[in-house]
Amino acid sequence: MRHQMVKTKDVKQADQAIADLLNTENIERMGVFWGLPGTGKTTAVAHLANLYDGVYIRALGCSSVTSVLGDICLMLGGKRLLRRSDMVEYICHHLTTEAVTNNPVPPRPIFVDEADYCFRQVDILDSLRDIYDISGCPVILIGMENIARTIRENGRFARRITQWIEFVGIDIEDATQVAAEVCEVQVQPDLIDYLWRETSRNIGRFKIGLDKIEKFALSNGAATISRADWGNRPLYYDQPNFGKLRK
Structure with missing residues (x-):
């Protein structure tokens, strides 16, 4: 980034x-x-x-x-x-x-x-x-x-x-601007919107998510990445995926 x-x-x-x-x-x-x-x-x-x-x-x-x-x-x-x-x-x-x-x-x-x-x-x-x-x-x-x-x-x-x-944090227009100026890959609008909603206007978490998205795209040789490309991968380093609780 x-x-x-x-x-x-x-x-x-x-x-x-x-x-x-x-x-x-x-x-x-x-x-x-x-x-x-x-x-x-x-x-x-x-x-x-x-x-x-x-x-x-x-x-x-x-x-x-x-x-x-x-x-x-x-x-x-x-x-x-x-x-x-x-x-x-x-x-x-x-x-x-x-x-x-x-x-x-x-x-x-x-x-x-x-x-x-x-x-x-x-x-x-x-x-x-x-x-x-x-x-x-x-x-x-x-x-x-x-x-x-x-x-x-x-x-x-x-x-x-x-x-x-x-x-008050970033709105969707700010989020689009941040992604365009700091990312070295093109993040599609649907993924920006998804990340923005998941981060609740928090620019700190938004940038963390962008960093993970960018690294994923670069590691796969992609110059652009969409919501479908990202799938359900976690956006943050402190966002573990827990299984269902045992009864």
């Missing part, structure tokens, strides 16, 4: 949200992306962070405010410092200043993936809010489907969010 970013509707929506945050004045500039696992959030954010020269970090279950600030410092070419306030100052300066010339630069967005973990410690959210308030750089939180509800319950944080983007 070809390794390339496919601009599905979710990706385009997220791209537009980042562009709006960066080009908005006198309006709050924070965002949240959320959705079920497998809807393509992390892949999209990695692409957008590169596209907009952003800073991407991933929160962990064991993350603390010190480790989150330290990760951002490392991504900016610095190192972890002992004092949190020194790290916040370093981050705000390097997000808005060119390292060599020391001239001001346009704000760079910060992407915090797996941001659900940040809500375990209010200090993490307060530090991210401080960085945003001081630097004016957009902060985008990425999490599971419940993160938007959690943020809405945090009034002083929620009022800063002006982009609420839900990743």
Whole structure:
């Protein structure tokens, strides 16, 4: 399979949200992306962070405010410092200043993936809010489907969010586009439709299924493959075929 970013509707929506945050004045500039696992959030954010020269970090279950600030410092070419306030100052300066010339630069967005973990410690959210308030750089939180509800319950944080983007997964048009752009064999519409329905809009599983379909076609010397060709073979590596239960 070809390794390339496919601009599905979710990706385009997220791209537009980042562009709006960066080009908005006198309006709050924070965002949240959320959705079920497998809807393509992390892949999209990695692409957008590169596209907009952003800073991407991933929160962990064991993350603390010190480790989150330290990760951002490392991504900016610095190192972890002992004092949190020194790290916040370093981050705000390097997000808005060119390292060599020391001239001001346009704000760079910060992407915090797996941001659900940040809500375990209010200090993490307060530090991210401080960085945003001081630097004016957009902060985008990425999490599971419940993160938007959690943020809405945090009034002083929620009022800063002006982009609420839900990743809903791929529709059949997206699925057809993904198959055309990443597969090295031609997957017929009936097989694309079957795979899309079986994966319930989940682009992660859709790509896993495409990979198996492509390998099957190539191993049989076929340049194209249909639903009839595929038959009832399992689409996922974690999809075992069980026999009937014994009574």
